[in-house]
Amino acid sequence: MERWQIASIALVAALFLIQVGVWFPQTETINSADEPIDREVDFTVEPIFGQTDDEGRIKVIFHCQATLTGMGNPDVEWSLVKGNREIAIFEEGDASDPCGDTWYLEPGTYTLRTFKTDGIRYDQSIEIHTMDEVAGHLRFTALLIGLILLLKKED
Secondary structure: OOHHHHHHHHHHHHHHHHHHHHHEEEEEEEEEOOOOOEEEEEEEOOHHHOOOOOOOOOOEEEEEEEEOOOOOOOOEEEEEEOOOOOEEEEEEEOOEEEEOEEEEEEEEEEEEEEEEOEEEEEEEEEEEEEHHHHHHHHHHHHHHHHHHHHHHHHO
């Protein structure tokens, strides 16, 4: 097998890995309905190669579903905090409805505070879409390398 063929296979594999990173973002489980509620969970948003959107932020999707397990206050409440500043809040939500949200966050460490009420458990997770911003640059770089290999092969 010639060098340009090996390099082409490597480029296709790299493009596939980039796409898989976009399809399946970094996911972190915060709470599970099978376990007691972790009231305060810290997570960090860090860009790959420093790449963020035009406003310096990264897309984070918060998945949340509450489950009533008994009697008590059925209200769902959480807040997203960075330092001493409240970024987002959800109050008096119905436990039968999804309680998630989509955030565009600057790099840094955040705290998700879930307010515990009797008789409620949560399935909560976050997806940090770090590959979304860098994928276009990596694809373009792979295209340029592919064109260079194609032109060199023809020489």
